[in-house]
Amino acid sequence: MDLSSLHTFRVAACDLNGQMRGKRVPPSYAPKLEKGVVRMPFSALNVDLWGADIDGSPLVFESGDADGVLLPTDRGPVPMPWLDTPTALIPMGLYDDNGTPFSGDPRHALASILSRYAKRGWSVIAATELEFTLLDASGSQPKPPLNPVTGRRLSDEAVLSIAQMDAFDSFFTDLYDGCAAMGIPAQTAISESGIGQFEINLSHQDALRCADDTWLFKALTRGLARKHGFTATFMAKPYADDAGNGMHVHFSVTDGSGRNVFDNGGPDGTEILRAAVAGCLSAMPGSTLIFAPHGNSYTRLVPGAHAPTGASWAYENRTAAIRIPGGAPAARRIEHRVAGGDINPYLMLTAVLGAALVGIEDDLRPPPPIKGNAYELDGVPQLAGDWKSSIAAFETDPIITRIFSKELVRNLAMTKRQEIARFSDRPSDEHWLSYLEAV
Incomplete structure (x- = not known):
């Protein structure tokens, strides 16, 4: 799928409730995704049903709400036919800066x-x-x-x-x-x-x-x-x-x-x-x-x-x-x-x-x-x-x-x-x- 022709596209990982958490990014990000250009707090995959931080979560209150690195999965980009404007979604996984899979990422749990x-x-x-x-x-x-x-x-x-x-x-x-x-x-x-x-x-x-x-x-x-x-x-x-x-x-x-x-x-x-x-x-x-x-x-x-x-x-x-x-x-x-x-x-x-x-x-x-x-x-x-x-x-x-x-x-x-x-x-x-x- 040619991402360069899009106005923007989405990158998202799966949180504990199965909801998509991520960002809307410009096409210029596409060739840099494998290099970890998109970062996101580890705590973003551990929010509640409404998207609120978890009270007392060590991810927020002990680690200083540190960022992880979003990297593409092998699923590749997919269109989003439910939107009026043509765009794409790239499923991602969350890792630390050393490339270690974040253990709170549900997809990594299955991969393990x-x-x-x-x-x-x-x-x-x-x-x-x-x-x-x-x-x-x-x-x-x-x-x-x-x-x-x-x-x-x-x-x-x-x-x-x-x-x-x-x-x-x-x-x-x-x-x-x-x-x-x-x-x-x-x-x-x-x-x-x-x-x-x-x-x-x-x-x-x-x-x-x-x-x-x-x-x-x-x-x-x-x-x-x-x-x-x-x-x-x-x-x-x-x-x-x-x-x-x-x-x-x-x-x-x-x-x-x-x-x-x-x-x-x-x-x-x-x-x-x-x-x-x-x-x-x-x-x-x-x-x-x-x-x-x-x-x-x-x-x-x-x-x-x-x-x-x-x-x-x-x-x-x-x-x-x-x-x-x-x-x-x-x-x-x-x-x-x-x-x-x-x-x-x-x-x-x-x-x-x-x-x-x-x-x-x-x-x-x-x-x-x-x-x-x-x-x-x-x-x-x-x-x-x-x-x-x-x-x-x-x-x-x-x-x-x-x-x-x-x-x-x-x-x-x-x-x-x-x-x-x-x-x-x-x-x-x-x-x-x-x-x-x-x-």
């Missing part, structure tokens, strides 16, 4: 886990399924959008409805065109079970590229929805009495010859697959804060609401937190079904893939796969039940310390405690406005 797979000669292939809701946010409470064809407000569920998809054809055509322009591998789109809810799947690819594309896809979807006169939100529960937005991730692991290490030629998969499942189950309670990072997230995590609340696994069973899909043995994979649509994709994949690796490293064994409805089973370890307890679990879980740096654990815990305090000072019926397009 993937490097541990690489030391085994393995690569991780991943894909995400993203649910989002289109709505009208012009009033004091969210409402379903107007059907562009009939002009009437949506009022009913429309599972797998082609008519519902076709009513929003202009938006989805622009969305697919935007994905193509940005190099995001969008696959199938469906109308989901919630009012105005849809799902788009991204294809299987390198896990770090998967996280990049998931992060960019969320920005693209929100931006294009605004251009079409409504709002797209990935918040976990836009309406209290309707379906929530989830984000499932599928992953497999290949060795140096390209062989899937989960494939044993049959439906059960290998011992390595079961060790990875066991790691995911063991880390799940402590990882709740990653899968449910906001207060609104916990209104989705209720039994029977199509969002797993217990750490169980099964073959071809969508009530379980971990599902092993059927199909050809060569494509044997793990589907992790816990996360909400409001997650940070880098942190989510770090938690999932890090937990799987711990299971493999420790040669863990999972309990027997469940049969029947997971919501009706007793004795299944449960995820943290609320926002506050999930923070405590994240800080103290021994598996988490093997996945995330101490600095990132501290920063995320401080961020979430500040958000709890700030939300307590705001009327509860206005909380949705803070989440609407921020997550």
